[in-house]
Amino acid sequence: MKNLIRLASFLLLSAILFTGCSKGPKITKENFGKLKDGKEVSIFTLVNEKGFKVRITNYGAKIVSIEVPDRNGKLADVTLGYKNAEGYEAGDHYFGSIVGRYANRIAKGKFTLDSVEYKLALNNGSNSLHGGPTGFHSQLWNAEVITKDNYPSLKLTYHSPDMQEGYPGNMDVTVTYTWTADNALKIDYEATSDKNTVCNLTNHVYFNLKGEGNGDILDHQVMINADAITPVDTTLIPTGELRPIKGTPFDFLTATAIGKRIGEKYDQLLTGNGYDHNFVLNTKNDVSVLAASAYEPASGRTVEVYTTEPGIQFYTGNFLKGDQTGKAGKPYNFRNGLCFEAQKFPDSPNHPAFPTAELKKGDKYTQTTIYKFTAK
Ligand code: BGC
Numbered sequence: 001m002k003n004l005i006r007l008a009s010f011l012l013l014s015a016i017l018f019t020g021c022s023k024g025p026k027i028t029k030e031n032f033g034k035l036k037d038g039k040e041v042s043i044f045t046l047v048n049e050k051g052f053k054v055r056i057t058n059y060g061a062k063i064v065s066i067e068v069p070d071r072n073g074k075l076a077d078v079t080l081g082y083k084n085a086e087g088y089e090a091g092d093h094y095f096g097s098i099v100g101r102y103a104n105r106i107a108k109g110k111f112t113l114d115s116v117e118y119k120l121a122l123n124n125g126s127n128s129l130h131g132g133p134t135g136f137h138s139q140l141w142n143a144e145v146i147t148k149d150n151y152p153s154l155k156l157t158y159h160s161p162d163m164q165e166g167y168p169g170n171m172d173v174t175v176t177y178t179w180t181a182d183n184a185l186k187i188d189y190e191a192t193s194d195k196n197t198v199c200n201l202t203n204h205v206y207f208n209l210k211g212e213g214n215g216d217i218l219d220h221q222v223m224i225n226a227d228a229i230t231p232v233d234t235t236l237i238p239t240g241e242l243r244p245i246k247g248t249p250f251d252f253l254t255a256t257a258i259g260k261r262i263g264e265k266y267d268q269l270l271t272g273n274g275y276d277h278n279f280v281l282n283t284k285n286d287v288s289v290l291a292a293s294a295y296e297p298a299s300g301r302t303v304e305v306y307t308t309e310p311g312i313q314f315y316t317g318n319f320l321k322g323d324q325t326g327k328a329g330k331p332y333n334f335r336n337g338l339c340f341e342a343q344k345f346p347d348s349p350n351h352p353a354f355p356t357a358e359l360k361k362g363d364k365y366t367q368t369t370i371y372k373f374t375a376k
Pocket of ligand 1 (some may be wrong): 065093094104130237276313315319341
């Protein structure tokens with residue numbers, strides 16, 4: 001009898017969540033298209049208490065859209081992306097993707113762990129980028145609708161087999177997106193492996209707070225809570241140096257428009273063709289301390305970033321060149337989006353002085369990163 005009552009309440013709760021006939025937070029699931037191998041892809045819409053929506057697909061565990069109001073309540077989708085699964089499979093640039101096993105670059109696609117050298121596919125000139133060609137961004141994840149602290153939440157899981165893309169160990173990864181009543185998208189990551197391995201996960205969402213497809217992000221005023229970057233060589237691999245940034249165009253302790261200094265002839269801006277750098281955060285892995293923010297003056301929309309990670313890749317969409325058409329049919333041109341990718345430092349497995357990215361057999365990798373939206 002008890003079990004029957006439990007089952008009935010569970011069914012009632014699920015019906016409320018899925019049918020959307022209730023007021024307040026809910027999640028709906030729809031078809032998002034098909035991959036080339038015939039597999040069906042789903043899209044989940046998370047609606048918070050205020051009625052604002054985030055859409056997430058189980059293909060690459062990607063954020064597909066985030067619709068938030070400007071200072072007058074006008075909604076815009078502030079993330080770059082494609083219309084359907086087919087668009088993402090054919091597309092590029094990791095829009096909204098979960099990236100792994102190793103976000104950003106590993107030099108020459110090689111690293112040594114426990115005296116064994118591992119070789120990864122080279123998919124970015126002479127380096128390996130974002131977990132390789134069939135990294136987590138290109139996998140179909142299992143999705144489970146849950147509620148977390150009474151907020152709509154989507155739990156995505158993926159099993160990465162031993163030696164996938166050259167990385168040792170069977171790895172089980174969980175990414176949980178939670179969309180809170182105050183427009184914060186919280187991303188909780190967990191991973192375990194049955195062998196020592198490396199693990200550096202991130203989300204590669206691109207923001208344009210004017211709305212996706214509405215021009216460049218040069219007017220966005222950015223703050224990054226960092227006193228140093230890890231400068232890179234011409235292949236965008238860290239040199240190993242931690243370079244203080246006070247007084248340079250990389251000093252974002254005071255919010256500054258991206259466009260104000262991006263054209264300066266500073267060596268690292270020339271190397272990156274703009275900002276494409278890991279900032280060494282001052283936040284000491286404390287998710288309650290503001291790590292970065294961007295404010296778009298015309299709309300007043302703001303995104304704040306909080307993270308447990310030691311670094312953030314601040315990337316100004318320097319590789320966008322207008323050949324990708326977004327979900328509303330508009331092209332994404334040079335610098336039409338910006339990313340704040342919370343991460344361990346790029347190429348850490350080859351830089352013992354960087355915070356370690358090693359995940360030991362039996363240990364648990366965890367990360368929490370929050371993107372919170374307001375309008376001022
Ligand atoms: C990298 C860029 C790269 C972009 C898209 C960023 O994380 O730092 O160099 O072009 O991802 O792949």
